[in-house]
Structure formats: C-alpha cells, structure tokens
Amino acid sequence: xxxxxxxxxxxxxxxxxxxxxxxxxxxxxxxxxxxxxxxxxxxxxxxxxxxxxxxxxxxxxxxxxxxxxxxxxxxxxxxxxxxxxxxxxxxxxxxxxxxxxxxxxxxxxxxxxxxxxxxxxxxxxxxxxxxxxxxxxxxxxxxxxxxxxxxxxxxxxxxxxxxxxxxxxxxxxxxxxxxxxxxxxxxxxxxxxxxxxxxxxxxxxxxxxxxxxxxxxxxxxxxxxxxxxxxxxxxxxxxxxxxxxxxxxxxxxxxxxxxxxxxxxxxxxxxxxxxxxxxxxxxxxxxxxxxxxxxxxxxxxxxxxxxxxxxxxxxxxxxxxxxxxxxxxxxxxxxxxxxxxxxxxxxxxxxxxxxxxxxxxxx
Numbered sequence: 001x002x003x004x005x006x007x008x009x010x011x012x013x014x015x016x017x018x019x020x021x022x023x024x025x026x027x028x029x030x031x032x033x034x035x036x037x038x039x040x041x042x043x044x045x046x047x048x049x050x051x052x053x054x055x056x057x058x059x060x061x062x063x064x065x066x067x068x069x070x071x072x073x074x075x076x077x078x079x080x081x082x083x084x085x086x087x088x089x090x091x092x093x094x095x096x097x098x099x100x101x102x103x104x105x106x107x108x109x110x111x112x113x114x115x116x117x118x119x120x121x122x123x124x125x126x127x128x129x130x131x132x133x134x135x136x137x138x139x140x141x142x143x144x145x146x147x148x149x150x151x152x153x154x155x156x157x158x159x160x161x162x163x164x165x166x167x168x169x170x171x172x173x174x175x176x177x178x179x180x181x182x183x184x185x186x187x188x189x190x191x192x193x194x195x196x197x198x199x200x201x202x203x204x205x206x207x208x209x210x211x212x213x214x215x216x217x218x219x220x221x222x223x224x225x226x227x228x229x230x231x232x233x234x235x236x237x238x239x240x241x242x243x244x245x246x247x248x249x250x251x252x253x254x255x256x257x258x259x260x261x262x263x264x265x266x267x268x269x270x271x272x273x274x275x276x277x278x279x280x281x282x283x284x285x286x287x288x289x290x291x292x293x294x295x296x297x298x299x300x301x302x303x304x305x306x307x308x309x310x311x312x313x314x315x316x317x318x319x320x321x322x323x324x325x326x327x328x329x330x331x332x333x334x335x336x337x338x339x340x341x342x343x344x345x346x347x348x349x350x351x352x353x354x355x356x357x358x359x360x361x362x363x
Contacts, residue, residue, distance in 0.1 A: 002097060005036045006223040008208060011043035011085065016236075018048060018072045018083075019244050020228075021091035021156060023236040025149035028095050032231055037215060037223060038091040039208050045084035047171045049073040053080055055251055060173045069171065073250050076145040076156060079266050082171045086162040086193070088207045090115070092155040099219045100153055104146060108132045110219075111155050115142050117214040118159060122207070124197045133269040139192040140268030159211065160193045161201040175263055175275050179287060183265055183273050186289055190268035264362035271296075274362045278355035281346025288359050293324045298356075304347050311342040315352070324360040329353050 007024070009016065017040055027033035047059055047069050055061070055073070058080040064071055069082075092111060094100045101107045108131055115134045119126035119141065126142075129135045134142035134157075144157035169184040195201040216223055243249050262276040267289075275287045282304035289296040298319040300312050315336045322328055333352045336342070 002035065002099060002221045004094075004221045004223050005034045006212060006225045007036055007038045007040075007228060008225060009038060009040035009228075012040045014042050014044060014046040014070055014072060014083075015241060015244060016040075017042040017089060018046070018074055019240050020236060021093055021154060022075055022149060023232050023240045024091075024093045024228075025152040025154055026235055026239070027229070027232050028093050028152040029150040033229065035094040035097050036092075037212070038089070038093070039211065040089050040091075041085055041087065041204060042083055042089075043085065045082065045167070046070045046072055047080065048083055049080050049250075050078040051075055052077050056173075058173055059171055064171055071250065072244060073252065075149070076147050076154070078143070078145050080172055081143075082164065082168045084164065084167075086164070086201075087158040087160055088204060088211070089156065089158050090211060093149075093152055095152045099221060100155075102153075105131060107146060107153070107155060108144065112142075112144060112157070114211065114214045114218050115144070115157060115159065117218055118207070118211045119194075121210050121214065122194060122198070122202055124194065129269055135269065136192055136197060139190055141192045141194075141197070159207050160191075161204070161207070162193050162195040163187075163191065165191075172265060174265075179263070179273070179275055182287065182289065183267070186267045186271065186273050190271045262358065262362050272363055274359045276355065276358035276362055278351065278358055280348070280351040280355075284347065284351060284355040286355050286359055288319075288356075290324070290359065290363060293360070293363075295319050295322050295324065295359075300352075304344055307343045308340075311336075311340040314340055319356070324357065324363075326353065326357055329356050 021038055024033060024036050047064050049055055049058060101110055112128050112134055116126045116128050124136050126134050126136050132144040133140050141160055142157055146155045165184050165187045168187060169180050174180045212223055264272050264274040266272050270292045272290050274290060278284045283302045285301040287299040298316050300316055306312050318332050318336055322332055330353045333349045337349050
C-alpha cells in the first residue's frame, strides 16, 4: 500500500488555491516531497484563464476590475471561468506511483472514479464521462484537467457545491448580451451542483472527509495528513507566485493556431455555445448551441434583407437536430429556399451553408 500525504489547506486565497499544487509538483519532481493529495477551497471569488487562452479575448477585463475579481492564468489547459467558495478543489500530484497510469485517458478514468464515488456517497448518482468529466443524468457536475510538471503528473478537479451561473457568464468576454444570456441559460441546463441535486449542499468538511476516504479505499493508498513544508512555501513565494503575478504570464499570447474568428464557449463536456460570422455580400452571423456535432438550437442574424422577413425563422427551426455535416446542412438550406421561396439579395444557399459550417470550426 502506497503512503501519500494529504494537505488540507481549507479556505485559501485565490492564488494559493489555484497555483500551490504547482509548487508541490516542483517539490515532488525534486524528490523533496512525497506524492500528495491537496484539498482546499478559494476563500474569495476570482476569474481563471486557461494556459492556451488569450486574456483580452476571453475575459471581460473591465467587469473583472470593477468587481474586484483577480485574474489568474493557470498552467493547465481548458477554458476561462469564474470560481469561488462554492467549489472544493482536489489536486493530485505524483511521481512514480503505481496507482496513477501514465496514459492520460486511463489516468482520468482511474482517478475520477474517486470523484464519482464521492458524489455517490453524498447521494448523487454520478457517472464518469470520457475524457475528463463527471456527470449526473447528462449534466456536468465536475470539471477536471491534467498535465505534467517536469517528472510529476498532475490531475486537478472540483466537487461543485453551488454555482453562480450569472457571474460565470458575466466574467467572459462575449459578442453581445444575447450571447451571454444564451450561455447562462445553457449552463443552467447542462451544469449541475450538489445543492441543485440534493436541495442543500453538504458541509465542506463532509465533502473533504468523503473524498479522502474514497481516495484511500478505491486507490489503495494510505493518506497521512501533514502541513506544507518550509521549502514548499519558499518555492511558492520565490518561484510560483512571482511567475503567476507577472504581466508577461498573465498577458501571454495564445499560439496563432488557437486564435480563430468567432466565439465558442464550452458549457459542459460536449456542449458549446458558438457564434460564427461569414461575410458574403452581406454579413451572416450564426449563433448555435451544439452538443457534439448536433445543433440543439440556432439563430440566424446579420445585415441582410429577407423577403418575407419571417422566413429566416423557418431556417432556424429546420437546423434544430441537424448534424454539422456539410452535405446535411446544404440539404437543409436548399430545402429552406425551395419551400419558402425566400428572396435574400446578395446571399446564396452556399453562403448560408458556409456560415453554418464555420460553427464547426469553433467546436
């Protein structure tokens, strides 16, 4: 049975909550700290940016500043989000452990079995959804990420007690308020919480205890509660903290391959809200909620003229349930033109097909 360290840091300032595991990973890499499970919660709200994202394109900086929300860029991938005391973070840092598979798919499945079991013991029938989500009846109830720091492997995730859906949507930079409203609505539909599932979230201490007990039993390890070492705090103060508070780190530009026209926001596992523009003789703007490749709903906007103007609503209805396959989209658009006898000067059926398929580029 492997012996692991448990660091329960309770309520921690946002920078510690979001980055201290990197300090631990550096210490584990150097061989001065053992394999470690960290449990904690942010003591105050903040906005968080994924490693590969462009700060000014993802977050509403004016709102965050006005609301007093610090912004932290994490070292792991994923999307921008809002975090607060409503989440319990678990952060798993290891090197050379037999219980942590090296294959990323296998690692998610093995370690997230603990998250699934935690929810089940708390009364929520959660399930693992590959690659890295935990869901209940199709709704996301835990977000997770993984990576490497030198020779140390890292998995981070959360048990969601409660969510402020409106603030989660508000911190993001979006094309307009209608897009924001659609995001908030989609989040409520596809992301759940312990409070929502149980009527009331259990005490934080119960969540900590339940997760740690499941960790020991399912993975076959022995946890020993300790405190961070003096060397780890030194690494945090002299290395981790200066890096994460530097302007160079926060304003790091995303690689060119990550920068695409339009806006796509991941809501839960395979659900996204996307807005894509296509400039033909007139602008076509497609806003869609998509699950996998299936269009759940769509809005068609732009600066074009349609006669009759109500005909475009027929196209929106026809797109519901259609997969983002060019041939299928082309069939829907052509049938729309044939059945409505619509006139849209400067816009051809091919223009609409191209515009709708741009949604797929943002998934």
